[in-house]
Each structure stands twice: as C-alpha cells, then as structure tokens.
Amino acid sequence: MYTLEELQAIANKCYRCPLSKTRTNVVFGEGNSKASIMFVGEGPGYYEDKIGRPFVGRAGQLLDKMLKAIGLKREDVYIANIVKCRPPKNRNPLEGESQVCIEFLRWQVKIIEPDIIVCLGAVAARNIIDKNFRITKSRGTWYKKGNFNMIATYHPAALLRDESKKKDAWEDFKSIRDTYKEIEKYMEG
Ligand code: URA
Numbered sequence: 001m002y003t004l005e006e007l008q009a010i011a012n013k014c015y016r017c018p019l020s021k022t023r024t025n026v027v028f029g030e031g032n033s034k035a036s037i038m039f040v041g042e043g044p045g046y047y048e049d050k051i052g053r054p055f056v057g058r059a060g061q062l063l064d065k066m067l068k069a070i071g072l073k074r075e076d077v078y079i080a081n082i083v084k085c086r087p088p089k090n091r092n093p094l095e096g097e098s099q100v101c102i103e104f105l106r107w108q109v110k111i112i113e114p115d116i117i118v119c120l121g122a123v124a125a126r127n128i129i130d131k132n133f134r135i136t137k138s139r140g141t142w143y144k145k146g147n148f149n150m151i152a153t154y155h156p157a158a159l160l161r162d163e164s165k166k167k168d169a170w171e172d173f174k175s176i177r178d179t180y181k182e183i184e185k186y187m188e189g
Contacts, residue, residue: 004033007107011084014104017097019085025052029080029108036187037180038078038114039063040105042123042155043093049086054079059156063120066156066169070177078112080105082127098127109148115183117148118176121155140172142179149179 002010008028014020027044030053047057055063064074083093083101093101109117119125125133129143129150143150153172154165 002107002111004108004111007104007111011104014084014101017085017100019083019087019093019097019101022088023085024049026084027052027054027081027086028084028104029054029078031074031078032076033078033112035076035078035112036114036183037072037076037116037118037176038080038109038112039118039120040124040128041079041081041120043081043083043090044086045090045157046086054081055156058160062156062159066173069170070173070180072177072180078108078114080108082124092123098123102127113147115147115149116176116180117150119150119152121152121158124155125152139168140175142175149183151176151179 011028012026027048041055045057048054082098082105084104087093119128122133122135125135129152135152139153154169159165159169
C-alpha cells in the first residue's frame, strides 16, 4: 500500500502516456486524505496545468461556490481527475490516456476510502460508473458499487457554458448533501 505522498511522487515522474510530453505540471489531486466524499473531474485545464492543483480556474471557482452552498469546504473533500496531465487544447482524454492514468485514481480511492464519489461530467462518469453513461439522462441517480455511493452531475464548465443546466445541478448537489449528512450521522452514531 502506498501513501498519497508516495503515489504523488510516482505520478510526478510518470511518462506512461503522451500527455506527459506536453504537461507543465502533474495535477495529482488534493484535499482531505480522510474525506468521506471525493469529487472527480476530467483532467487539468490551462490554469491547473500551470499551477499543479485541480479545479483552480473558472470551473473550479464555481465548484467552490457549489460546495459552499451545501456546507462543504475544499478542506472537507478530496478533489481529483481522471487524467493527471492536461490534454492539449483541453480536448477530452483519449481512451488509452484515461485507461493508463485511472490506475492512479484507483490507488487514491483505495487510500482515501471515500463513501461517496461524485463524477463531474460525462468523462468521469463513463470512466467510473458506466462506459455508456449519458449525463443528461442519468445525472442525479445514485449507483452503489461495493462500499461506494456514486453519482454524476454536470461538469461545472458545462454550467458556465449553459446556465439552464444549473437548476438540475443544484438538485444533484442537494441530493449529495443529504446522502453526505446521512453517512456522517451513521458514522458518528
Ligand atoms: N476541469 C476538470 O475536469 N478538472 C480540473 O481540474 C479543472 C477543470
């Protein structure tokens, strides 16, 4: 078993896919290593690549706001991505890239052991919940796999592009809040 720090050191020296050639920084993920809730995006964008931290651009600021609205801070949660290096021009990660890189996410999940995994957008949902996942159709639905409660909602970048999706995303976040509270209560009791 690795620690998160050991795993990050390995990721920082990863050259297993072509994204390693164009990255500025590996964006490993960050947050509470004992979080009961984990948010997973697609891959780093321009600012994330520059800084080496997940969700720090406009989409990240919106994610922070949404977390706050359900009573969570970044320090309460763990945030990661399917791929740890920025795909050129923010294109979707290719299947080969995701397949190689998701190995890191699997380790992160093993170490953190979250109760809830929130997929932000279709790329995360297809890699984590179901390869044919349709975000418009199946967002907001809970899936149980082993010990994990999983749900997908719109990617915050999609909400920035299309404001009309915000209402549904808010419903999803309320459902996430309720499940999170239930689990916290169960853990305490
Ligand atoms: N979009 C993502 O999917 N992940 C990030 O870290 C930033 C933007």
